[in-house]
Amino acid sequence: MSRPTARAVHLVARPDGAPTAADFAFVDETVPALAAGEALVENLYQSVDPYMREEMEEGGWALHAPLEGRTLGRVVESRADALPVGALVQHRQAWRTLSVVTAERASLLPDLAGVPLSAHLSVLGGTGLSAWVALTRIARLQPGETLFVSAAAGGVGTAAGQLARLLGAGRIVGSTGSAAKAARLTERLGFDAAFDYHDGPIADRLREAAPEGLHVYLDNVGGDHLEAAIGALRERGRIAWCGAVAQYNRLGNPPAAPRNLFDVVGKSLRLEGFLVRDHLDARPELYDFLVPHLRSGAVVPDETVVDGFDRVVDAFLGMLRGENTGKMLVRIAD
Template sequence: MSRPTARVVHLVSRPVGEPTTANFAFLDEPVPPLAAGEALVENIHQSVDPYMREEMDETGGWLLNAPLEGRALGRVVESRAPALPVGTLVHHRRAWRTLSVVTPGETLVLPDLPGVPFSAHLGILGGTGLSAWVGLTRIARLRPDETVFVSAAAGGVGTAAGRIARLLGAGRIVGSTGSAAKVRYLTEHVGFDAAFDRHDGPVADLLREAAPDGLHVCLDNVGGDHLEAAIGVMRDHGRIAWCGAVAQYNSLQAPPPAPRNLFDVVGRSLRLEGFLVRDHLDARPELYDFLVPHLRSGAVRPDETVVRGFEHVVDAFLGMLRGANTGKMLVQLTDGPRRSGPAA
């Protein structure tokens, strides 16, 4: 009996500076017969994320001429794993392919959440939303009525952070982004009180104007001049949760210098803490309990840019790195449930 063929993407060369389509190749690979304990998943949605740029480097985790790692949602279509019967909807990290062979230990069976968009499990309920939740609640410990600054605010983590901060009772939410259109989106749709286009002047000046009374909390996804600006505007005993550093991912030169005002962390008794969401996966139930009622009621909606077709997955990734997305960048590989849960 013939086996199905998976379409996969390999990394075939390492980028110098900004990646291009030449760094990737599409291949067709036959799916081997399943071993006991394995299941075959037809992938429905794939996430493309900023951290993947670092994985492309020599010091990253992606190997040359091999399928790539990433988050995906899919449906089990063949199984030799009793815990993963055919039809089960799962989350896994064997993305960048149309079909993935997985084991129960590599998957998360998605909970039955009627009324919740299926794709939310890669966005505001996935690693993206979890990063925002952990940064705001566990690292920065945002309290009601406080002022919070979110850098790269129109991206997946940034939009999730804005919506979560509003629900947590933040007094003022400020964001940075890369265009006037995204500024309007943040203030008119996501719940930011103020936002600015980083191209409009020095970030330190723009942030001080947007937060004239200073910041209690910062969730930084950029580093460089954004982190320096945040330190400069923080109130005494402020807290900075450092989530990412997109300012340096494609740099052909050395990383940007450390913030010139770093000693202000001492002078103002600030707390600056970096974190990896993979160290806080136990926070997922907290996120579900907090957000699912708001998703079901429509008070919160996922912010997404969806690119359709596996053949466009590389373009989606490169576009995300250039800021082509508003909210979470997703690739829809095939039709799937619109809502979460077996009854979707």
């Protein structure tokens, strides 16, 4: 019996500085016959994420081999009872049009009528869960408090803004990389104020946007933003550091530590880092909280969807350059 052909992307070179399309190659692979316990998945959506930049370094993804990433798809052939044909699943064998998975490596998507499929990779996925954990478990945002989010137009940032609004935040301020993104944050994504961080010292912009100071800072970038936020935090303020920041360090180029770090003592601040993989048990809380708002349309997942598997590398590189607002996704098939 003839087997289908999958189109896939391999990493073929490790970047020196910014990655380029030449670091990747598209390859065609014949899908082998399924073994017992396996299922073939036609991939529908793939996530491209900042952590993948780190995987391109030595010690990360192998060269000339299948890559990984979060993906949604539909089972089209099955020798696994738990993965019937037609089922929608989530798995990590991304960067290809067809994936062979086992039940251990794929999870059935919950039946969430009225929720867009792509939401499982955005506000209900790792980025939404990062924002949820940062706000509820790490910073423990209270109603009426003022929140500042850096990289606010990205996947975690836009999820954080929308979740914080629903959690009763008093004021939500975002920093982003262009005036157009800042306008989008306030006009469409529930932020009360937003600024382009290129517009002068961040401390000054923060003073204008939150003259009474901050209760919580959700840090995605470190550096100048962190220093300015420490300065603007009120007593007993909290800083939640998302995993994304860590990659700067492992890429050998960490941002400078804030010069005012010792204000953490004077103002009784709390800084806490977390990795979302340690908080996967929070997913049911997020679903319970958010699904009704997704069904009612009160929350619309903020996504930049690039169409077509042929553009997956472009989407990834564009995400690294900040060309997305909200979660960057690739639609592979309908």
